[in-house]
Amino acid sequence: MRAIRFEAFGEPSVLEMVEAAPPAADGQTALVRVMAASINQSDVKNVAGAMKQTTLPRIPGRDFAGVVEAGPAEWIGAEVWGSGGDTGFTRDGTHAELVAVPVASLRRKPDTLSFDEAASVGVNYLAAWSGLEAAGLTAGETLLLIGAGGGVGSAAAQIARCRGARVIAADRHVPHPDAPIHAIAETLIIAARDLPAEIRAATDGKGADVVFDLVGGVMFRSAVGCLALRGRLIEIAATGQREVTFDLADFYHNESRLFGVDTLKRDLTASARVLDALTPGFIAGDYRAAPIAETCGLGEAQAAYRKVAAGMPGRVVLRPQD
Incomplete structure (x- = not known):
């Protein structure tokens, strides 16, 4: 699979697009094909070395929306969304074509949100x-x-x-x-x-x-x-x-x-419980995702990270499948 990875901390220039082995699914882990993944300020800080818990090499990215590709039968093909304080820090993150997540963290994306919008909600x-x-x-x-x-x-x-x-x-x-x-x-x-x-x-x-x-x-x-x-x-x-x-x-x-x-103290599963509380508001239209300023593919990740670091208004979203 294609992924963005960094092996040393620094400016966005340390990010490289690589061909990585896809993660595996098992009884406790599902595999999600990432359709959209936003870039947060915390992702930029993570790459810069501000997060002491991060282990290298690492695929960054916290927020995502996608489709379950492997895992329990009842989840195959489901459109899901998520975020986690462990994702991109102590486990590989969402700035990749595929991400492995605990089955317990799987949550169905509200139909009222597009993939880009759902990936912009998390943090x-x-x-x-x-x-x-x-x-x-x-x-x-x-x-x-x-x-x-x-x-x-x-x-x-x-x-x-x-x-x-x-x-x-x-x-x-x-x-x-x-x-x-x-x-x-x-x-x-x-x-x-x-x-x-x-x-x-x-x-x-x-x-x-x-x-x-x-x-x-x-x-x-x-x-x-x-x-x-x-x-x-x-x-x-x-x-x-x-x-x-x-x-x-x-x-x-x-x-x-x-x-x-x-x-960051709330992993994928703990964050999913917060999404449970938020979901009715998105379905009812009481909540809306932040405006999306730009979408881009993984090949443009360095430039996208720089824009987020510079404080670009609105959300910047990676589309790993593009």
Whole structure:
């Protein structure tokens, strides 16, 4: 089979298209022909050597949609989708014509999604769902999304709307005109000089019940300052700085809570259980995949990785069968 593989960490130039032996199916493992596989920022970071758990040589790629080619009889020919924090890191990933996955992780792709769309859901929605589940966001609560214009922000806004929460969005730049956040956010704050003050003004002085900080690092202190009494802060990134400081007395007097969420801790099977929870929303049309900016074949993988690394808006999708 054709696959993208890297044998050393570095720039996308370390990626090579190779002819690799196809993985084998057995009683516990199915073989999926990959029809589409998106490229995530975490895939780019993985190739660059930022993920300490990665073993080499490795085929990268986390998200996928495809057709079951080998495995249990009842799954042969089924259109499936998936993602995993192990895929592309400690086991070969989805940027290949075929990928081996545990039978327990197989989930049927919603008919409402194309292969390209289904392959674009995984990491963004896994992070959004896991974060909001950790914080226990409920109807009537106020959610602040910091860095709302990205894929995780769009996913979190859609999930929050379905839960009956009020959404406030903040970003350095105006999100893409097609971003769902425009239709969902009650308030959209762009390039705030004093974000906590603006959040207090937008919430009658209360603050946000849940702050989902999609930037982290440089925004951490501002995020803490936006919390309502007994507010919950979700962190999934550390942009700009890994170590942060805050006023501990203020934090405990406010009875604030802090949650860290890492989708890499959820393997294919654990991630499939999140897809189970998300599937009804995609079938009903309550959720939609992020816009697809570009599709390409495996031979264009290096250029595609560079575009993702540069922050290209929308999703970049590999079609291994092209």
